[in-house]
Amino acid sequence: MPESPEVQALAEELDERLRGRTITGVDVLEFRAAKTRSRPPSSLEGERIAGVTRHGKLLDVAVEAGAHLVVSLGRHGWGRWADETADPAPGERPPALVSIGFDEGPALELTDAGGWVSLGLWVVDDPREVPAIAKLGPDPADESFTRTDFDEAFVGRRKQTKAVLQEQESLAGIGNAYSDEILHLAKVSPVAHASTLTGEELDRLFAATTGVVRTAIAERRGIPIDQQKAAKVAAMRVHGRTGEACPVCGDEIRDFSFASTTAQYCPTCQTGGERLPLRPA
Template sequence: MPESPEVEALAEELGDRLTGRSLTGVDVVEFRTTKTRARPPESLLAASVAGATRHGKLVDVAFGPDTHLVISLGRHGWARWGGADDAGREEDQPPALVILEFDDGSSLELTDAGDWVSLGLWVVDDPGEVPAVAKLGPDPARPAFSRAEFDRAVAGRRKQVKAVLQDQESLAGIGNAYSDEILHTAKISPVRRAADLAPEELDRLFEATVDVITGAVAAQRGVTLAELKDAKVAAMRVHGRAGEACPVCGDTIRDFSFASTTAQYCPTCQTHGEELPLKS
């Protein structure tokens, strides 16, 4: 699942390449991706891109001051350049569900590699009209993110701390991978209740949240769309590393069950040696 560091890099690359370019063609292969049926992506034809920004895990491509194409990549969505940029593409790449063509001959293909369609597009006057944007909590990647915002989102919550980190209405942009990395850095068990964290644990968690997310944003900046997923995987210390040695203590990183997926942790660093339950 793309999270804020990858989506930030995506938005920056789109802004760099598409600002000033006019939309000349739209091919919606999968109609379920269009969430504003009265304003489909085709309604943007001939409009010029004014820039691209990020809201949590969503991309906002502005077409002038009052029109926005908001893209939710969902769980398995991504973007790639088509046309002359697709030379050497591997054959097993996911299909393009939406193709946007521009007046310089470039094309942007929006893909979804899942068994169900999670990619979604909205054409709106204001990004806040998209429910997922309107409900977003504060974003740890933003320079103005404060300890007060973090405490309001986390402190005293009865939910497991990993679930709080991934709750987009609490904190924007964090998913399964970076929540694993944050909790490992903070040396906190993912199944602890946020309300049970001691003040010094909240201090560590705040610092780890900011450091991991802002560090990943900086590391991903300038990485091409084709390389971003691999760059994310390569940077992970515990997420996706089950069976490998923890880079801090050398213990074996383990899987545990979380919601409808699995996540990873280090028993020595995070759970005082206790092994969390695996998915049944």
């Protein structure tokens, strides 16, 4: 799932290449991706793009007339240029559900994969009309994010730390991968309730939350969007590293079941040697 570092890099590349361009056509190949049926994406044809920004994990394409095309990439969505050459192996190229053409340069294709349509597009006058944006909590990537913002999300919460990190109403932009990385760096158990964390653990978790997200954004900046997924995978310390050695202590990175997915952790660094449960395959 794209998280704030990758979505920020995508927004910056789109802003650089599309600002000032005119939308000449919008072809929605999967009707379920369009969420505002009375204002379809094609209603933006002929509009000039004013800029592209990010809200949490969502893209915001603003046009000069004042409307916004908000894009939720969902679990498997992404963007690519129609003329990009760094394609995956045959059969691995995800389908384009939306194609947006411009008066100059290649079309932008919005892709999706997996067993259901997770890509979503809204045309609105204010991004906050989109429920996923309206409910967003503070973003650890912002310089304005404070320890008070962090404490409001965590202190006294009877909820697992990993769940709080991924709760968009509490902290915007973090998903499964970066929550694993944050918790490993902070040496905090993913299943410990936030209310049980000591002051020292909260200090480490705050530093790790802001540090991991901001460092990842800096490292992803400037990488072409067709290479973002590979760059993210290569940068992970524990997420997706099942069976490999922990880079800190050398213990084996292990899986555990979390919500509807699988996550990774180091028993020595994070759980005092305890192995967390994994649902049988």
